[in-house]
Amino acid sequence: MTLIPIYCGSWISIAIRHSSMAMDIPFKPTRVRHTIHLPSQIVSIIFRCSYSARTCPYRLNFIIVKDQPRPIPNNTSVDNAGISAWNPFNPSHGWWAVAVCFAISTTLVGFSTYTFALFGDEMAAEFGWTRTQINASLSFLAVGQILGPFLGRVIDLRGPRVIVAICVGLTASSYLVRPMMTELWHWYALSFIQYAGFSATMTPVGRIVGLWFPKARGRVMGVAMMGNNFGGVVLPGIVGAVIAYGGWQTGYYLQGLLTSFIAITVLVALREPKIEPILQGKDSNEFKGTISARENLPGMEMSQAIRSKNLYMLLYILLVGATPFASLLPQLISHYVNEGISSTAAATAMSILALGGMGGKVVFGILGEKITAKNAMIVSFVGLSFALLLAANPSIPGIIWFCSPLWGLCMGAFGTLTNMIVQDYFGLKSFASIMGVAGYGTAISFGIGPILSGLS
Incomplete structure (x- = not known):
């Protein structure tokens, strides 16, 4: 945790550098634009949205702009463009697709991250494996990141339904077979299959939401990605109780069956809309065809x-x-414990952080709709830097009850706003491929992160 100031500096440098580069604003004081000094440039970046059309070339495809074409679902009126009402009898409807995305993130992230430690002690006791040998399986997470651009290309060309169902099915099969393993290499092979299935499971979220909900994409994106934190809140208790009563094998059977059910729902309900770009006014007949064809996507x-x-x-x-x-x-x-906080209080603070992450996805999704995703990302970076600085000294009375929810709120914004930024700058035509390439940055951070943590 002694590296916290370095992380804070990195967050702030990202906020300044990303905004300046995207807006073609030089780092040094200049008279070219509206201001002279860098502080006033930063203020104008955060609070002024006059650059949206120029710096976010594809953002106009997702908001209502007078005399501009915008995607509208078939049989939907112009006044309700971008709104997909709930229909429980139509599994090809937009909210069904969002529900499936939520379920995917809940189970896959929840089972791989939040319940992983529950199985470690049980398997170490039964097979004699060390925790180092068990934890080494986490390195296969890089497999999913490496495969991301290739499977993303398939999603861009063919849609997400079949490829995501296959990937979720691979993860489910790895859970169902684990009770039968007897050797350490079995554990590694099944972990390889599990994380290979991760490669295309979360990539389509931004594409699905962008097509179904062009007007409300920020808040809906937040709801779809809340499963990342929701799984951490509810799944450890359920799986832990099953392991306590039936053993770790029963726990993996439960995870496999639930994930298999999600794979079935993907085949049924993870569908994209057939959408027509419609222009208000007399020239609307110039825009024909559906944007379900890839060449017509922005x-x-x-x-x-x-x-x-x-x-x-x-x-x-x-x-x-x-x-x-x-x-x-x-x-x-x-x-927190090393700084004198009780283990109970530290665990409670972590739960509050997870709940804050759920709220942050929706709050910053709405904020991204109002001031653009890029500007909302700047706000989240500044807030997270402040939370990290406070967390460096948790012995101050009551400080953890302020920095933990702030940390969760600002960190939870990251996934939602990243999807929105990719939409704004690159559009939807190659969205899954670009998200797959962008995932390489995450893979590197997971490679160097534990090393930095150990050095600190």
């Missing part, structure tokens, strides 16, 4: 995105942005 090709500096800026953001997940968050309870 955005860049992958070959164009590779030549854009914004893609590499996104890699940098994900590299540093995922570092608190990889290095600080796993050590937070230990840090």
Whole structure:
């Protein structure tokens, strides 16, 4: 935790650097734009949205703009564009797709992250494996990141339903077979299969939400991704109780059956809309066809995105942005206890942080709709830097009850706003491929994060 000031500096540098590069504002004081001094430039970046159309070239495809084409679901009136009402008897409807995305993140992230430690002691006692040998399986998470761009390309060309169902099914099969393993290499092989299934499970969320809910994409994106934290709140207690009464084998059977059910729901309900770009006014007949065809989707090709500096800026953001997940968050309870906080209070603070993460996805999703995702990301970076500085000295009375929810609130914004930024700058045409490439930044952070944590 002694590296917290370095992380804070990285967050602030991202906020300034990302905003300046995206808006073509130089770092040194200049008279070219509206202001002269850097502090006033930063204020104008956060509180002024006059740059939206120029710096976010594809953002106009997701908001109502007079005399501009916008995607509207078939049989939907112009006044209700971008609103997908709930219909429990129509599993191809937008809210069904969002519910499936929520369930995917709840089970896959919940089972792989929050319940992982529950099985470690049980398997160590039965097979004689060390915790180091068991934890080494987490390195296979990089497999999913490596495969991300390739499976993302398939999603861009064919849609997400089949490929995501296959990937979720792979993860389910790895859970169902684990009660039969007897050797350490079985554990590693099944972990490889599990994380290979991760490669395309969360990539389509931004694409699905962007197509079904162009007007409310921020708040709906937040709801769809709340499962990441929801799984951490509810699943450890359920799986822990099953393991206590039936053993670790029963726990894996439960995880496998629940994940298999999710794979079935993906095949049924993870569908994209058939959408027509409609122009208000007399020229509306000029826009024909559906945007379900990839060539009609707004955005860049992958070959164009590779030549854009914004893609590499996104890699940098994900590299540093995922570092608190990889290095600080796993050590937070230990840090609180070492600083004199009771273990009960430390665990409670962690739960509050997780709940704050759920709220942050929706709060910052709405904020991203109001002031653009880029500006909302700046706000979250500043808030997270402040929370990390406070967490460095938790012995101050009552400080953990302020910094923990703030940490969760600002860190929870990261996934939602990243999807929105990719939509704004690159569109939907190659969305899954670009998100797959951007995931390499996360893979690097998970590689160096534990090392940094150990050095601190």
